[in-house]
Amino acid sequence: MPLGLIALAVGAFGIGLTEFVIMGLLPEVAADFGVSEAAAGWLISGYALSVVVGALALTAATIRLPRKAVLVALMVLFIAGSVVTALADDYAVALLGRVLAALCHGAFFGIGSVVAASLVAPARKAGAIAVMFTGLTAANVLGVPFGTFLGQQLGWRATFWAIAAIGVVALTGVALLVPRTAAPAERVSLRRELGAFRSGQVQLSLLATVLAFGGMFGAFTYIAYTLTEVSGFAAGAVPWLLVLFGGGLVVGNAVGGRLADRDVDRTLIGFTGALAVVLVLFALSAASQPATMAALVLMGGFGFGTVPGLQTRIMGYAGGAPTLASGANIGAFNVGNALGAWAGGVAISAGLGYTAPIWVGAIMTAAALVVLVAAAAAARRPVRAAAPASV
Numbered sequence: 001m002p003l004g005l006i007a008l009a010v011g012a013f014g015i016g017l018t019e020f021v022i023m024g025l026l027p028e029v030a031a032d033f034g035v036s037e038a039a040a041g042w043l044i045s046g047y048a049l050s051v052v053v054g055a056l057a058l059t060a061a062t063i064r065l066p067r068k069a070v071l072v073a074l075m076v077l078f079i080a081g082s083v084v085t086a087l088a089d090d091y092a093v094a095l096l097g098r099v100l101a102a103l104c105h106g107a108f109f110g111i112g113s114v115v116a117a118s119l120v121a122p123a124r125k126a127g128a129i130a131v132m133f134t135g136l137t138a139a140n141v142l143g144v145p146f147g148t149f150l151g152q153q154l155g156w157r158a159t160f161w162a163i164a165a166i167g168v169v170a171l172t173g174v175a176l177l178v179p180r181t182a183a184p185a186e187r188v189s190l191r192r193e194l195g196a197f198r199s200g201q202v203q204l205s206l207l208a209t210v211l212a213f214g215g216m217f218g219a220f221t222y223i224a225y226t227l228t229e230v231s232g233f234a235a236g237a238v239p240w241l242l243v244l245f246g247g248g249l250v251v252g253n254a255v256g257g258r259l260a261d262r263d264v265d266r267t268l269i270g271f272t273g274a275l276a277v278v279l280v281l282f283a284l285s286a287a288s289q290p291a292t293m294a295a296l297v298l299m300g301g302f303g304f305g306t307v308p309g310l311q312t313r314i315m316g317y318a319g320g321a322p323t324l325a326s327g328a329n330i331g332a333f334n335v336g337n338a339l340g341a342w343a344g345g346v347a348i349s350a351g352l353g354y355t356a357p358i359w360v361g362a363i364m365t366a367a368a369l370v371v372l373v374a375a376a377a378a379a380r381r382p383v384r385a386a387a388p389a390s391v
Contacts, residue, residue: 002119005131007177008112011075012135014170015105017143018082018163019047022098024148024224024242025156027235032156033091041345044221046095047102048338055106055331059324062107067115068178074104074111075174079167086160097160106334110327113311115178126264126312130257133307137253141246148239201317202325204375208368209310209332210339212272215365216303218340219279219358220245223296226354231292244293248300256305260312265376268309272369275302279362286355307333340364 022029022043030040062070081101088094109132116132117125143166151159197203227233227241252271259267282295311329318325343364344357 002179004119004178005116005128007173008071008116008132009135009138010173011071011108011112011170012132013139013143014075014135014163014166015078015101015108016136016139017147017166018078018085018101018160019105020139021144021147021151021159021163022047023221024144024238025151025159026222026224028151028156029094033094035091039091041221041341043095043098045338045341045345047098047105048334048341050099050102051105051334052331052338053106054103055110055327055334056324058103058107059110059327062111063324066180067111068174068180070111071108071115071174071178072171074108075167075171077101077104078108079164079171082160082164082167086157086164088157102334106327106330109330110324113315113326113330117315119179124261125315126260126308127257129311130253130308133253133257133304133311134250136307137246137249137304139246141243141250144246145239145243148242152236152239197325197328199317201375201379202314204371204378205310205314205317206329206332208268208272208371208375209314209329210336211364211368211371212275212306212310212336213303213333214336214340214343215279215361215363215368216275216299216340217337217361218344218364219282219299219361221337221341221344222348222354222357225348226286226358227292229354230286231289232287233289233292241293241296244296245300248297248302249304252301252303252305253307255301257308259305260309264309264313264316265372265379268306268313269369269372269376271302271305271309272365272372275299275306276362276365276369278302279358279365283355283358283362286358336364 026040026043029043030036033040058074078101081097081099081103083097084100085094085097088097112132113129116128120128147159147162150162224238227238228235233241256267256271278295278298282292282299285291285295311326314325314329340357340361343360347356347360348354350356
């Protein structure tokens, strides 16, 4: 395995931790700043929307620069945002810190996915991307439970100081282990990169990403409230229950990457359909603690199992202009994150209870399944039409 993939996974670990750990600490943050659950949810939604801006604007602005130098600069921005969040004395400053850290997120994963794919043989691209995203899954298995526990014991600010320290380690790893990947020898054209978005398959891929990830995070954003208010777990059990979700992420990411290297569309349709079923069953059985524990594992597995395939799919249909499309897809993941968090917050504010976000997630995931089936059918259509002429 190229050492550069390990370095990218370390960077993904730090960024993934700052994105997801806030979900386990949302009650503590809301209480500290004296804001409602829905308002605190903007620390998640605001982060996600800022990822979209960074994914498009920063990727476009740096598209002709050496990719390693860009990755290093993005990690510096991430560390700065984490420090601002840790020092925040009011809600607005905390949100500003989240925005700063988020700006690097989309560009780092978008550019990093292209770099990861370039380090291996073409037939192993999805697997290489899955290795990079292993850092994101490790952040959920190890980082989020530990970060939530640390925040509950020493205050949520301690968690963000720890994240800043991890960012320094990740920065060192990227600087030392990622090879010098300059911009491609062929002159990169922003117009050509933007032209990739004219592809109907690229557009459908982005829509599927928004809906599929929005479905999972519509259910997961307010999971701390679901676990304590519906399932009846103690607040101290939340970090350890998140380990179950993180374990599902690890397995799903690895299996999804391997299967996507064989057949991207079939893998995505299978995993998305399974996620929709799991969310419906979770919403119906959330009062049962054993059923909730099983649902956490399956939700993480099927939800994150789509990530390598979704990223590989859009890079494939973008052709020779994958960088901006890759970054845009990372942005789409976070549009889904923000949309799911917003919709879940609206459902809670409407008095529908803490299982309502899970139903929201199930509806969004079912919509993603419809889009993926349509996209796969459209992708096969030209091949069938060309067959008679070929004969």
